[in-house]
Amino acid sequence: MNSQEHATHSKTPLSISVIMPVYNGIEFIRQSLPPLVTMRDRGEVLEVIVVDDTSSDDTPEVARELGATVMPSGGRLGPGAARNVAAREAKGTILWFIDADVVVHENAARVMREGFDDPSVVGVFGSYDDKPPAQNFLSQYKNLVHHYYHQRAKKQASTFWSGCGAIRKESFLEQGGFDIEMFNRPSIEDIELGYRLIEAGGKLLLLTDLQCTHLKEWRFVNLIHTEVFCRAIPWARLMLRRGGLDNDLNVGVNERVKALLAGVLVLTALLSLGGVISPVYPLLVALAVVYANWELFKLFHQRKGFWFALRGLVFHQTYYLYSASAFAWALLENKLEKNVA
Structure with missing residues (x-):
């Protein structure tokens, strides 16, 4: 302009x-x-x-x-x-x-x-x-x-x-x-x-x-469909086509770190349940997750109380997992398109 x-x-x-x-x-x-x-x-x-x-x-x-x-x-x-x-x-x-x-x-x-x-x-x-x-x-x-x-x-x-x-x-x-x-x-x-x-x-x-x-x-089905297929995957595709990720809102660097923590939490929990690692490890990662999401937890707690905040924090890790999965899918698509071209 x-x-x-x-x-x-x-x-x-x-x-x-x-x-x-x-x-x-x-x-x-x-x-x-x-x-x-x-x-x-x-x-x-x-x-x-x-x-x-x-x-x-x-x-x-x-x-x-x-x-x-x-x-x-x-x-x-x-x-x-x-x-x-x-x-x-x-x-x-x-x-x-x-x-x-x-x-x-x-x-x-x-x-x-x-x-x-x-x-x-x-x-x-x-x-x-x-x-x-x-x-x-x-x-x-x-x-x-x-x-x-x-x-x-x-x-x-x-x-x-x-x-x-x-x-x-x-x-x-x-x-x-x-x-x-x-x-x-x-x-x-x-x-x-x-x-x-x-x-x-x-x-x-x-x-x-x-x-x-x-x-x-x-409702759950509507939320997941909207979040994954109408927003997460199309947004990831768009950012990849533009050649870079935004550093703002829910796709910023801090959010990517939190998504990584959510994945590590699930992985360490599974390894612990299988007896591969000590239960101490998923506990430590869980503490890191709480620390990383503390401001959001506080907002949940202030508006809706402790139990809602706890449920909200747990569900938010699900959000990180499906968002990261959507980005991984879009990244795979992008790589395959480049290989074909």
Whole structure:
């Protein structure tokens, strides 16, 4: 991005178009739309667009009743393509993407707007808060982990998140929006777009005060499928194609060390059970695991108590194992592709 583009951004008044893709999401939009419509009525955002992805229920009618502008996606396209459709028609200079199962905090528009005070910033995003309403273990665990990583990440981000994130419309259109050819189902299209925005010279910011409540209730099969096949493997493939690993969020160097510790813990436990090594070794590794994950354990404990924290820490080692396995699979694929070429 050159100095002339910076000057253009600094002179252009900010107007915000909220874009929310939705498919059969009545139970979510009854909670997620009212705060956004209130922001529009206060003049904090210009418009609230719900892109209906050919819902089979009354989602578009309910969205209109709640005060949103409803736009058809033109077919069962998926959220990435639906966002692209609305982005082309949006009137604002800023495109604020919000998932249908996300309820933004009252100050979100003001916090987000401040992020664009720097004309070199082309996009900002926030994080889930630490109070997810779904009370089952996996929903609490997943949302608290997301909150933990985003709250501790670098402010100048290396990627983008579309759950609650905004991009200058000009920059979004210049990059062609979300790549729906590479990602024809919900995956890491937001991460890939973030890479392109940065490679084009833009700056992305993670604003820790830009928070939202995530309404999704996670179940085990859905969580593992999403984490492994929709995120971990595609992200690993993308990083390998780009020639390097990020050092931020949940793929930073510290996280790789923790994943290694999780693997060593399992290995030493198995060797100990087989009588090959003393039980002292897995115990020592377990202590190292607790030490390495202490800050996350503290967050779990502060929000949900000791037993949840203990379960969360144990399950988090499972997360490291399947994430490392996904990366190993992507690495093997990458090696085989190079050998064939």
